[in-house]
Amino acid sequence: MGQNFFKRDDRDIKFVLREQLGIERLLDFDVYAGFTLEDFDMILDQAQKIAANDIAPTFQDGDRQGCRFDQGKVAVPDSFHRAWDVFREGGWFALAMKPDYGGQGLPLIIAEAVSEFFMSANFAFACFAGMGPGNGSMIESYGSQALKDLFCAKMYNGTWCGSMCLTETAVGSDAHMVSTKALPDGPYYKIQGTKIFITSGEHDLTENIIHLVIARIEGAPAGAKGVSLFAVPKIWVNEDGSLGEPNDAVCIGIEHKMGLNGSATCVMNFGENGQCRGYLVGEAGMGLAYMFQMVNGARMAVGLESVAFGANIYANVLSYAKERVQGTPFGKGGERVRIVEHADVRRMLMNLKSLTEGMRALVYKTYFMEDLAKNSLDEGERKKAKGRLELFTPLVKAYCSDRIFEMGREGIQILGGYGFTKEYPVEQYARDCKIFSIWDGTNFIQSADLVGRKLNMAGGAVFRDWVAEITAFSLDNKTEKAFARELEILDEALQTVAGLALDYARYLGEGKLDLIPLTSTRFLDCAAEVAIAHLLLEQGLIALAKLDDGTCDAAKRNFYQGKVETVRYYCRNFLPQVFGRARIIRMEDTTATQIPESCL
């Protein structure tokens, strides 16, 4: 077992759930009628304990021992086996899945809050744990009754695991170009092809793995409509649920990576000996459409992973900064002080704190929208929530994943020379997180999705609705002196983002197509900062009210006062970046596309 670096707490999670989002509303929905707020608290508390006591000690093992490949088999770090047992015993795999196959039926946002603890503790382990229920829910959504009965229960309770097999050597971002073949073979399909970058494609945590494989049925049309989804067990499953023969689905190697070494990233050969059988899931030709359910979930998860890393980076470096004595305060001289007293260290700590809380505000709000979109009793609210979910998903994915890499830098910097060593966990988080900006659609793809599709959803109404909501929020609170300056900045930043969105419409009209991909990543960051500042200011107002009502004990006062300052810090140090980026975007510089390739 490695060192236990789990130092984060749950205070801000509970604040967001209870005081900002008001999750008690969820109890009104039939599907959640069996729960109470106390149940949610108990589950969160228990998850935090397990994360701290059972999962976090495997964090370093993931990196140091890593996954080892030998002759088609992948051995996970030894300590992961015991953590898996803990998950099985506690039923932690399928929290948000419906109870039909053993899911816990919890609201999505509670399940994801639980995940935040586990992702802080050891995300490589969480990668394994998430795949079974993730794939199982795809089968539950789209598979036949027979498939559901055959697979879901065991995928929801950790008996079997899953993997999502999409990418091929020549096919990363072009999912519709896959060349893996499926040939009808009675009730099954023979699958043949090689998939790469397959997370959890092979390992020794479970007796079986149900791969979901994207392939093209022989004779299917070219492009996206010819692509179908198949369930391909590693070990064939007999009709009675018992295990049969190995299914010619073999791992031929794992990647050696910058980080996340505890998660097996596999090259998978399907049907090398012509003996790989799979089940069609749902309708032929719908593979990519189905897959997008999972991809959207994965994009949201990237945001949560970033929050989870940020929370524990912050907790670790704060604890270091409170103890490490070095240097005298700038310009003041005197005795050496703990580095938490240095202005520049404070600045970096506040970067970490405000980004972590800001990203959490965005991610949790968006998950809450997903719950409302599915379960609200009001059709208008469902529709609005769905639009907001779709609008925010690229912000969640790209903004958070780019920030967490910068936060790794900041955390390492606070630790000084020690930050570069493996004695502290931050360098591992910084390495582990680097894949977040790439997988599940690169961050550029997120920005193209935002500008090219999301801004224009429902004729632009979803975007306009969001702008109107923030405008109203600013108006409603314009007498709030404690945040007068922040609300001014928010308003100006919102107008800037709205103006840039109009510019994009103009670029399209004027045929200035290059300007969109040349600037869309910057625009996405601007939109995300406005969204986050708005949500943080909501939090700030709640905190102010609590401070005013005079009932807070010291711990609560510290939290609320810290929240007020954190909101201010974000609005003054991150939100104004919108203006600098907008100035650069508005230069409409096309040097990058105009320079001849021979001059590069």
Place this chain on the structure above:
Amino acid sequence: MGQNFFKRDDRDIKFVLREQLGIERLLDFDVYAGFTLEDFDMILDQAQKIAANDIAPTFQDGDRQGCRFDQGKVAVPDSFHRAWDVFREGGWFALAMKPDYGGQGLPLIIAEAVSEFFMSANFAFACFAGMGPGNGSMIESYGSQALKDLFCAKMYNGTWCGSMCLTETAVGSDAHMVSTKALPDGPYYKIQGTKIFITSGEHDLTENIIHLVIARIEGAPAGAKGVSLFAVPKIWVNEDGSLGEPNDAVCIGIEHKMGLNGSATCVMNFGENGQCRGYLVGEAGMGLAYMFQMVNGARMAVGLESVAFGANIYANVLSYAKERVQGTPFGKGGERVRIVEHADVRRMLMNLKSLTEGMRALVYKTYFMEDLAKNSLDEGERKKAKGRLELFTPLVKAYCSDRIFEMGREGIQILGGYGFTKEYPVEQYARDCKIFSIWDGTNFIQSADLVGRKLNMAGGAVFRDWVAEITAFSLDNKTEKAFARELEILDEALQTVAGLALDYARYLGEGKLDLIPLTSTRFLDCAAEVAIAHLLLEQGLIALAKLDDGTCDAAKRNFYQGKVETVRYYCRNFLPQVFGRARIIRMEDTTATQIPESCL
């Protein structure tokens, strides 16, 4: 041997040396009278070949095999031994040192251009190679004749190596607080103490290592004035130069790090058995002052390391982008294209290209100032060059080291999923470089040096002189239509930086001390971007003139046209960041220092 990733070229280096800086001037100085420009070219060409053929193949070994510690001994990666032999045979160690002890007597800027190739090829190896001559030149500068005769020649030719022993467990940035003791012992001193983070403190490349150790002579005054410098051989050196007994200077462990695993970072015990002897170097109490010669050199080297990494990251990802086919151009559809044709990839490539060339412009200019400061025949020029060197050193160190980490991110992003794997070199550069923002004075310390000391050198004349030079440059070129917009931005950015400098004077006057360390890192980036944009525009004007004179062949036209576009790109995409940062600085936000520690 690992894979050879050396893909970079030398075109921009030669352009900067010959066409921008005009290094032929150096031939007028007596110390360089024995050289010709052809000599410099030959040396650069030969260095590039050795870097590509002999050093680059050891790049991956440094990371994969790494340094191994066992019972006080450190084994370097196997392939480093042969590379060391190549260096010894070619006399590549002490290029800029005077010939008295076997140095090559080259101008500093030529020696550093050579280093850029070696740092691209394998910086971990370069860390070992640089320590002997680095320490030797300290002894040559400050040691007695006897010490020089005893040590320098063998440190300059790779027979012996060196290490710089400064940091202690409780002493990172507070160098004056060292607790290592030195007790007079006849002509020697007995040394006792433990030093950490000692680069090249122990290894098996050379038969001996001459440590330079910062220690406090018993009874010396507290603080900086009590600190002295000692030469402490690993193996005692007899008066005739032969090796004697081991000197009780023992490595007790090496760090396990995020990167740079081929460079041994040692914990060193001096005098654990009371048997460690050392020589006082120079005068007692002058240790820190002497050390700063080396620290300033190391700060400059950080800039060069960043350029070296950037050049080879760019070359590798450009070559990938020209081959990898993926996706159709945004909004245009049609066939899939090589990713170099995608606007967003182009943008990232131009980020890498313009930052690499921009950082090189700054670093080489500053090295050239160092040459002029030492050797110009004109006292006024020497003085001015020295001021500029001192003003620019923190910009070189901090701006370049922060950018190279971001450039690692950008390079990985261009490679997509492959960028996260060890199949490509970028992830290793991204890990290796993370120490640059920390060692030799953290980047905050650089910014405090800039604002707290350098802006006010000579009553502010050095800074004003730089501002005046750029103002004159803008005026001189205001009719240059090809860069009209860029010159406008430069002028506005320069005024902004000059204004911020005045604000700092005001903060001091008004006692708003916290505002300085809260904003100085941002200010440093602003100043660096103005300095770089100015130097790049100088380059752009040279390139325009060459394009106009009609004598260029196709390769030259490509280079010069590429240069013009690169200058434009930097001025439109990096330089305007000054305005966004300035707006944030001018908010004068002190939330980070005002928030009570209990609220963090």
